[in-house]
Amino acid sequence: xxxxxxxxxxxxxxxxxDFAMILTWAPGEGSPPDVTYTVRYxxxxxxxxxxxxxxxxxxxxxxxxxxxxxxxxxxxxRARVRAVWGRAQSPWVKSQFKxxxxxxxxxxxxxxxxxxxxxxxxxxxxxLPTCVENLTWxxxxxxxxxxxxxxxxxxxxxxxxxxxxxTTALRGNYCLSARALYESINLxxxxxxxxxxxxLNHKG
Numbered sequence: 612x613x614x615x616x617x618x619x620x621x622x623x624x625x626x627x628x629d630f631a632m633i634l635t636w637a638p639g640e641g642s643p644p645d646v647t648y649t650v651r652y653x654x655x656x657x658x659x660x661x662x663x664x665x666x667x668x669x670x671x672x673x674x675x676x677x678x679x680x681x682x683x684x685x686x687x688x689r690a691r692v693r694a695v696w697g698r699a700q701s702p703w704v705k706s707q708f709k710x711x712x713x714x715x716x717x718x719x720x721x722x723x724x725x726x727x728x729x730x731x732x733x734x735x736x737x738x739l740p741t742c743v744e745n746l747t748w749x750x751x752x753x754x755x756x757x758x759x760x761x762x763x764x765x766x767x768x769x770x771x772x773x774x775x776x777x778t779t780a781l782r783g784n785y786c787l788s789a790r791a792l793y794e795s796i797n798l799x800x801x802x803x804x805x806x807x808x809x810x811l812n813h814k815g
Contacts, residue, residue, distance in 0.1 A: 629718035684729035
């Protein structure tokens with residue numbers, strides 16, 4: 612394989628998705644099926660120092676989750692990737708610059724409901740990478756009667772907060788939905804989650 616011309620990965624993109632910073636790429640044209648990839652990144656405060664990403668060295672997949680490898684979530688970074696096959700290595704291909712803090716894209720939270728006699732306790736869990744657990748994630752919650760447009764809003768709860776809703780006066784099928792919030796340079800929020808509906812104070 613020493614003489615093989617290994618073409619570099621294509622469409623190299625650093626994207627922020629579902630709370631994670633992920634480098635994605637497509638195999639170069641005519642890549643052998645068992646080609647692997649190695650990723651490095653550099654941050655804007657230390658250009659030309661390409662850091663290794665131990666869990667993305669000689670990997671068969673065409674993406675690398677960089678979130679918890681980054682030295683700072685507040686500095687713009689870019690990544691590069693090259694193909695490796697036997698002794699052949701393609702040229703590196705670089706992504707654009709992004710930083711987690713201002714570019715993070717949020718996924719809707721997952722709601723857990725505990726229905727009691729006169730109340731519902733709602734908690735929201737987020738699919739967060741461990742290294743960003745301590746950032747101040749919040750969520751908004753909507754409650755409405757199924758079929759109605761009239762939503763009661765519960766806003767700005769911290770991620771670990773449980774929202775308790777008094778249901779004494781509610782009768783019928785009620786739905787809940789939530790979105791994740793994050794305040795960086797501007798306020799960001801996810802889409803609202805799929806509604807979860809419960810039957811309240813149902814006699815019989």
